[in-house]
Amino acid sequence: MTTDTAPSKPWYREPWPWIVMAGPFIVVLAASYTAWLAISTSDGLVTDNYYQKGLAIAETLTKSAKARELGLRAGVRLVEGSVSVRLTTRSPKDFSPPKAIRFTLSHPTRAGVDQMRLLTRQGDAYVGSINLPSSGHWLILIEDEAKSWRLLGSVLLPSSGELVIGGETPADIRN
Numbered sequence: 001m002t003t004d005t006a007p008s009k010p011w012y013r014e015p016w017p018w019i020v021m022a023g024p025f026i027v028v029l030a031a032s033y034t035a036w037l038a039i040s041t042s043d044g045l046v047t048d049n050y051y052q053k054g055l056a057i058a059e060t061l062t063k064s065a066k067a068r069e070l071g072l073r074a075g076v077r078l079v080e081g082s083v084s085v086r087l088t089t090r091s092p093k094d095f096s097p098p099k100a101i102r103f104t105l106s107h108p109t110r111a112g113v114d115q116m117r118l119l120t121r122q123g124d125a126y127v128g129s130i131n132l133p134s135s136g137h138w139l140i141l142i143e144d145e146a147k148s149w150r151l152l153g154s155v156l157l158p159s160s161g162e163l164v165i166g167g168e169t170p171a172d173i174r175n
Contacts, residue, residue, distance in 0.1 A: 067149040070095050073167035074151050085126045101126050104141040
């Protein structure tokens with residue numbers, strides 16, 4: 001009985017062991033890269049002082065509640081280069097208009113373009129200059145200088161007419 005057998009090569013000269021080992025090797029490389037990325041980069045969404053942030057949120061809610069309690073309403077006009085805010089209240093005896101108010105125009109996602117202005121009272125309105133952005137969704141924050149109350153609203157620029165922020169909500173009207 002004769003058998004013709006070709007001499008066998010050592011395992012490392014065969015292609016199949018290398019093909020089978022390539023999959024786990026690639027996974028090890030990918031896991032190592034992911035671990036390096038996790039260690040070397042910062043988690044921007046996690047805050048170190050979450051307790052302080054929570055206290056600030058509670059304070060913000062208190063300021064908004066104070067504005068509701070006073071029945072404050074702001075009529076805001078944004079025209080190229082200037083801003084005008086008219087404050088009204090449903091209880092004028094409990095509210096003395098401040099000499100100036102803080103007006104903040106901020107973008108929800110780009111903090112670098114936010115603007116804060118101190119508007120001074122001229123007649124029945126608070127006026128000041130502002131570099132009005134051309135378009136987009138913007139947040140408006142109005143506060144007194146002592147920061148005892150605040151009104152928050154949003155505007156889609158360019159806007160025409162007067163934007164009303166605050167005042168009575170449907171829940172206030174029912175009560």
